[in-house]
Amino acid sequence: MKIDIVTIFPDMLKACLDESIIRRAVGINLVEINIVDLRDYSVLKHRKVDDTPYGGGAGMLMQFPPFYHAIKALKQENSTVIITSPRGQVFNQETAERYAKLDHLIILAGHYEGIDERVYNFIDEEVSMGDFVLTGGELPAMMITDAVVRLLDNVIKKESHENDSFSMGLLEHPHYTKPAVYEGFEVPEVLRTGNHQEIAKWRRYEALKQTYMKRPDLLEKAELSKSDLKMIEEIKKAVDEK
Template sequence: MRIDIVTIFPDMLKACLDESIIRRAVGIQLVEINIIDLRDYSVLKHRKVDDTPYGGGAGMLMQFPPFYHAIQALKKDNSTVIITSPRGQVFNQKTAERYATLDHLIILAGHYEGIDERVYHFIDEEVSMGDFVLTGGELPAMMITDAVVRLLDDVIKKESHENDSFSMGLLEHPHYTKPATYEGYEVPDVLRNGNHQEIAKWRRYEALKQTLQKRPDLLEKATLTKDDLKMLEAIKNELNKDSK
């Protein structure tokens, strides 16, 4: 897979993408990540890429020509062009999974007060990270890249991301590691008894419990079995007793 990120702050992205799992994925050639400086496609002196808005208004807008020339240079028949924008669809795990199947993803990182509307004629999707506004699209671009790269084959173990929060429609179950006891705080016995069937059952129960307590909205869309529904009833009874 190839990911191209178009930005006016390339150093901001390099610091993040040259670490941890992403760095390893690039090193073993599972993904190619290119950070493109939008200023290289400026048609003005001093590599200027912004100007005042027609009709007046506060702030500066990013110009159309630099994005136009960048897209023309980068886009191929198999490319998908996305732009980070507060008016886009909210990015989630399903979107990350879909992007991970692509051959070529181009991410345009906006900045300032916005981008010349003509740029949107050349994009495939607008992506938002949520109902808030950032100073630029660099952080969303990094988040999208991180979420997508970790899903690529052989980047991390498949079972690691298949059980992530949201991948299975629920929040993830709690995790514990050594020592088993510390300052009176203990690891649950079920995780130490070696019974994998009981461990799996406990993890599912705790995932349902975490979701019910923290993100009950996810349960409305999750695919639940009869056993899950029985567990949820038991969880509700447990929580009701604890609240009394």
């Protein structure tokens, strides 16, 4: 897979790409990630990429020509072009999984007060991180890249991301590691028994419990078995009794 990130702050992204799982994935050629400086496509002196809006108003807008030339230079037949924007569809795990199947993803990081509307003629999707506004699209671009890269084959173990929160439609169950007891705080006994059937049952119950307590809206869309529904009733009863 190839990911191109178009930004006016390339140094802001380089630090993130040179760490952890993304660095390893790039190092073993599982993904190619390029940071593209939008200023390289400026048609003005001093590599300027912004100007005042027609009709007046506060702030500066990013110009159309730099994006036009950048997209023209980067886009191929198999490319998908997205832009980080507060007016886009909210990014989620399903979107990350869909992007991970692409051959080439181009991410345009917006900035300033906004972007010349003509740019959107060349955009396939607008993506938002939620109902809030950031100073620029660099952080969302990195979040998208991180979420996508970890799903690529051989980047991390498949079972690691298949059981992630949201991947299975629920929040993830709690995790514990050694020591088993510390300052009176203990790891649940079931996890120390070695009984994998009981451990799987406990983890499913706890995943349902976490979801019911923190994100009950997810239960409405999750695929639930009769056993799940029974556990949810037990969870509801236990919560009501507290």
